[in-house]
Amino acid sequence: MNSTSGHDQGITVASGSATGPIVALGEPLSFWGGVDPATGMVIDVHHPAHGALLAGAVVLMPTSRGSCSGSGVLLELALSGRNPAALVFAGPEDTLTLGAIVASEMFGRRIPVIRLSEAAFAILSSARHATITPDGVSADDGRVRIPLAAAADAGLRLSPADRSMLDGKDGIAAQQAMRILVAMASQQGATELLDVTRAHVDGCIYAGPANLVFAEKMEELGARVRIPTTMNAISVDHANWRRQGVAPEFGEPAARLADAYVRMGCQASFTCAPYALPEPPGFGEAIGWSESNAVIFANSVLGARTAKHPDFLDFCIAVTGRAPRAGAFLDEGRRARRGVKVELPEGADSAAWPLVGYLTGLASPDRIPLIRGLAKTQPTRDDLKALCAAFGTTSAAAMLHIEGITPEADGLGGVPEDEVVITREHLAVGWRKLSEGPSDVDLVAIGSPHASLDECRAFATRLGGCPVAATLSVIITAGREVIAAAQADGTLAKLRQSGVEIIPDLCWCSITRPVFPEEAKVVLTNSGKYAHYGPGLSGCAIRLGTLDDCVDAALTGAAPTRLPTWLA
Template identity: 35%
Template sequence: MKLTPAEQTLLAGAEGRAAQKALEILAALGKIYGAERLIPVTSVQVSGVSYANLGEAGLQWLAEMAAGGGKARVLTTLNPAGMDIENWQALGISAEFAANQTRVLEAFARMGVVTTASCTPYLIGNLPHFGEHIAWAESSAVCYANSVLGARSNREGGPSALAAALTGLTPEYGYHLDENRQPSVMVELAGALVENSDFGAFGKALGERLESADLGRVPLILGIDSASVENLKSFCASLATYGGVALFHMEGITPEAGQVSPPRQRIKISVAEIQLARESLSDAPSPEIDFVSLGCPHLSIKEIARIAELLVGKTVTKEFWITTARPTKQIADRMGYTAVIEAAGAKFAADTCCVVAPIQGRFAALATDSAKACYYAYSKNKFKTVLLPFDEVVKVSCE
């Protein structure tokens, strides 16, 4: 990979050890993936934020990058932390974990990273335009940015995303190139999708088909008449989780769908397959459900308004987390939604979610509308799960 004189200067350490290390990471990635050059990016989303995932070794690396003079050169936002930064005690987080999580956030802040602590940066100010090159981690956000927004990002890891932030650069390979954004398989959907949970179950069914049949990772999807922002973020999270997909095209909905060449391979996803996917995520009998969570990915203000509407005059009987970005929570405060929700007994868990918070062993069974949350509830925390429509999840919280 050819480096410009300015990039060679960074690599030589002229602008500090952190920038040098970042360029080393990017140059190594470029060599592995056959990139010819580095290209500028306009924004970054960094993952690997929860202390539960990072541990002391990860925190030490962040501290070293901060001490080495690392500074973000483009808008850089952050994935969810392992706790609500302002209200961690109410969520049962230990003081020791909170102290370590705070150290993580402080290290990022010293590098000029905006500590948004959200998996939906596109809802709170990090919204790239069509065709922009970005370097995002967080699989659901990468899928959303590539597919729904038409921006261009590979599925970065935490270190490579931070390296992009500290240099403003990323290797030009993968989904940054036109030829890799062409669809590999046409997917015909039989049946209508309405709820977020429908889109999540479809994402699981499709993702697993792509994984098992070697059909490539860029589907062109036909048969969906409409999809809201909320539907699409649910679908992106599920498709990325179960199929490793970072880009899809959806006829009539996503911006590049009308510009690509139809692939030769075709498959159909039936209503029965989607129902099987839903059932596979629902092994928790109602009496066992002791944890309810909405907001994977983080809730929009529209979704929070709906929760408030459903909880008026109700009493929550289970641990119920409303997970969202801090700026969205602040709008909910202003609109009075927070007061209604908390009066019913539900808890806001801003800055975090049920996937990255240290909750293993605390609950037996989770009710949610998120197929992604179901995956991690079982694989990481050993919870049973039930996948339900959004309104039904709220109803279960009061039973």
């Protein structure tokens, strides 16, 4: 029998019993864009477990990564009965844990969540089948036994107002939101909740019926937001989806989901770049944001403070105005623990930023990095946006520091525990990985995260009024505020004159056919985030290119598979 020592006992984060075959993932996985919510199959083509079926399995992975919407995917799987039998992590994890908490708290669907030491995790990873009870994990007919204990009580202190909400004195919805907040705070080891000034809700993307069920149930319970709350991109162009030919069986629930949040007091901002809205958060401001790129940008570039809140927890924060004082709210949760030195070639342009973010996330999948080697560059706000978004696809961290660039790098960048070097060769290999596919392009996709006014202007300028090729489509997704500004300064007219379509409300990670052109099979994008998620979400070949590549493809219908000139 292979049992673990006492200090290697596991921790029960979400209780329950389960049995099933073990699927051990050596690399973190984002459930949004990485797992099919209809089947439970891994669809992330860049993940080593691509094609594995997680439904009914005891799933082991070090932690999750990527999108905050993973909690919504897990709830969707739970309500359809295609969820993993249990989730076992080798360290702290929030996104899927929150999905399991909501599934249990609101819908009575229990998915055990266990946290093991690295030694116990390694032992269990080598087994074939496991049974989980509240007391322990047994695998391979008892040859492996790992005792389980309840998570240690950190002594969560609640204010009188918190207790009032928890006791139901502020209504059933606030009570339910506070119950979920308390459960999450306890598993994070928080000792108290804190006030936040604003929230950003990511759960308004329609991943399936579960998101709508949650929102409408909260509305039925009387939920209203207490603090200014913006909304992420949604899954349809709200005003135009019928005209665009979207099937009512998808368009109607997607629009209902957005409308439910608006009725509960959220602002119909419908953008994945809330930092581009008027009056963005200030340095040191405590906020309750979700959406991975938004969280990383707010923490890293603006110096605001927010944890990487999973979907559903974001709305609970909006309803209560409170968040667990944990993670990136604390100085200790913002310190760099890994150095990443980038050997950036001379002449590197804006295409370097998503690539550096993507590779930094791979090099630092579970800790905050301090990126060195970029101090002499002069990144624009859009460059940093691209880096943060790509980093968020491959890392679970809520922020990053860039020496000489981001506001807290000198102080909280500190002295990392170790350092990884990203060489020119690593950059070239990473580019090829994200740019595989045919030269002929069917669709140019700009705006993941949502395009800024500067990006729209730059694309229009480079097109120079020339029409796009008749063989492909060119689509930019942007927030309503940006589109209004582009209309006011003439940029929108220039783009439309060239045949470029600009779509509000949607983002590339939420777009579906037929708005995503039916005939498109090969897509070129300047987004590292979409180059990663796109193949699994769309079933297409998605290639990363420079902005010049995207313009050339728009005009000619083709983009040769080549390295950027500064990397060749």
